[in-house]
Amino acid sequence: MPKVISTHEVDDVAHWLASPKRKEVFSGVAENIRTFVHPTDSNKVGLTMEIADMSAFEAVLQSEAGAAAMKHDGVRPETVVVLIES
Secondary structure: OOEEEEEEEEOOHHHHHHOOHHHHHHOOOEEEEEEEEOOOOOOEEEEEEEEOOHHHHHHHHHOHHHHHHHHHHOEEEEEEEEEEOO
16 A cells, blocks of 8 residues: 655644544545644645555545545645655
């Protein structure tokens, strides 16, 4: 299972950390989701997760549910960067 790192900016880090949306949306395609916060840039955050099916993961990212979850969590979509373990 490849590991993925996703970094992005959010409007409110405390809200993003407390949100259940991440687990709700990605639970079917990702395991071991861990959150990270940039130590000096207050709006930069990141995730690591293990993905069993990259096509399913990408479909979730592009879905209406994925977009709604990002909006709910205050994710700034134009800042999302996804890195895949090689």
